[in-house]
Amino acid sequence: MTATSTTSGPRARQGRAPSAAVLGLHRGVIELKCFFREWDNVAFTFALPIVLLLLLGSVFSGVYEGSTVTSAQYMVPSMIAAGIASATFVNLGISIAADREDGTLKRLRGAPMPPSAYFLGKIVMVLVISLLEVVLIVALGVVLFDTALPTEASAWFTVGWVFLLGVVACSFLGIAASSLARSERSAGAVMNLPFIVLAFLSGIFFTPIGALPDGLTQIGALFPMKWMGQGFRSAFLPDSILAQEIVTTSWETGRTALVLGAWCVAGLLLCLATFRWRGKRDR
Template structure:
């Protein structure tokens, strides 16, 4: 007695993981970002133009070191560029998505919610890397900044950069809920950014010139520690007397504060994030 083999049933298709969807979402976010040329220009131009202007104004060499005021400013502006690309850019983008109903529509799709945020983080990570390259190129060409050849300094740069991107991204996502409408989100995000840049010593050369109350306030937030970490990478140790703490670069404390803000920023996101605008019920 012969039997007829039944045709094999095709294996059921698996849904793509949240990671895969997030990476695809990141590509879409990048395409959308680079289509808006005015947004691209102003995002990259702000820290670069500020570096060019302030670097031309600040003159002189610090006592006991060969570092010029302009060279001291370059790593600080890298930190400011990363914060602008993450905190400000994310906060504005998510605020606009909430206002025009994009978040509401995405919430009703099968896509995991984490994929949306992963896509945003992929976008700001790429933008931050491009921002760093642009600022370093300007520093090398105009202000004779020397790139380090020691691999340990680049390792330090990597973990400061990654922790800074994550911490500022979480804070940007959380702060996006502060704006009532899409028209106000830009002002809501830029005001704290500018204030933090001042109290963190971004526009001061050296940081030790900051008034003590402002220095203490800036030490609470991640921007100050990002800037200090980047200065430890691109500047020689002879510049340490110009820092607020002149005995070491405090890498352990930098990692602790930035890591704490990563955790705290995530908690803030979970506690405050809204998918709907405040005017929606």
């Protein structure tokens, strides 16, 4: 008589669901592929700050008194800030408005994916685009306008944290502002108008910023683009140019970090308060 013995082996480990970070990175790859497939969007996103730099760098000429910095060289770090704002605030606002109108957001909301993965994917996309934008603008400044690259590690560190805080702050603001657009067709106007106005108030299209009227500079100082431009100028330009700035004693890097960090928090709160998964027509 043979007895059959049953041995219960260890249970097969069930695979854990991917984390929101992993899903967000995968989503970021998808977003980048979709972005680079639309060549007209790619051309406009990268060309806007570059064309403005070429035009304004050609219009404004001369060397500032007491410094070796030319007007074109002064505009290069300022235009880096504009390029980041365009790649994040404008690009995100338009793309999310399009996702909302064509039903992508509704489908993703019903998918077994944490909502944070969608937003993380968008931020990964604009982070890569912004980095490429910075590289192109700096290369253009070096080749055409003899812009000197920072030689100290502390200056590159400043470039790094201003870049990261600027990308996060402008991304959150772009996500929040996407709800203002009633449709994909109107999103371009809704996002580009405040971008152009704030770029002017922040001294991006005007050189030097100290020549702007006090009332306009005070309004511009309320928003992150002004502080991004000042932060990049502190890394790329010598202290001798401070006479042309609003501040004449220091670059106020501590205040720059504080304001940009505050906008990161404020932008996140605005996203939580205003973001809509459905379009107004779907309600």
